[in-house]
Amino acid sequence: MLKFLPLPAVIVDLETTGGRAAWDRITEIGIIEIAADGSVSEWSTLVNPGCSIPAHIQWLTGITNEMVADAPRFEELAAALHERLAGKLFIAHNARFDYGFLRNEFGRAGQRFAARPLCTVRLSRALYPASPRHNLDTLVERHGIAMVDRHRALGDARAVFEFLRIAGAEQGEERMAQALAELRKRPALPPYLESNLDDLPETPGVYFFYGEEDVLLYVGKSKNLAARVPSHFASGDTSTKAVRMAQQVRRIDWEETAGELSALLRESRLVKEHQPLHNRRLRRESRLCSLQLVEDADGLLQPKVIHAADIAAIQPRMFGLFSGPAAAKKLLREIAAEHRLCLYATDLEKRGSRPCSARQLKRCNGHCDPVPPAS
16 A cells, blocks of 8 residues: 555644744644555644644634643653654655644754655645645545544544545556655755645735744745745755845745736735835836737727836736837737738837838738728
């Protein structure tokens, strides 16, 4: 079973008092252990977090303050837990979240913890690229997994185990092994980030990087948030500014937009309002523009260059995103030449008393020809 995995491995799920590894604490640990011979065993425990569990977390997980009152604290479990996890492939759904929490908890207990993480969110994206979502609820529904004790550590770990089993049967061992090899080459997000990026959509939008004390460091845009946001933390970008910003980020948030131009406009407005520390480059992007078809006095649709700074919202008949008016008009000239369009009608020349220059060269279909006088 699960022969495509580098064994031994552990599937880990945690329940916590919140999403911030530096401040919040673990309330439950669930582990499914897969030994080198393929045998499977389970282990779980409640954990006394040493603080009150927020009411909304109690409602979500069903874990109450009374349930953890007599449970062991993490430092009491640390030595045995470290031995259980050490030297094994660390599998979790959004592995960075669980891995980050455990690293912090082990650190507070005076122990160093390091593992080889495998994120099943990233694995799901690689195996099922047509699916728009890859959170655990989506996997349960997509694969018909019988879910028991959702938002409890062992119940969620069992669901991840079932996903791996079903995906292996659907995709085959060769494809699974290939996907795992590719994923292990890619950079993982650093564990000091507090944000849960399970649901980063593969759609256009804007994203926000926050530092200590929730200071806004950077606002960015992308046509694919799921691909763009992690790229900031890839080892390939070694510029001083990129490295410095990546080290300062503590929380990430995002907003989906209707399209790439919507993301551009939202980014531009937010940068002007908040002046994030690392958004100096946006000043060089102020000439970004689009082409919009606007009706002239005769009811003819005429393309006009519209600057991004002048657009309050996405408008009808708007096309493309260009680095400046010259780039927009260059494309427009190419389209006009290919389809023999009038240079007056395309707003590429000022209208005069004579036909446009393309018509004089017999490269215009004649929209600008003088109308003969009525007899």
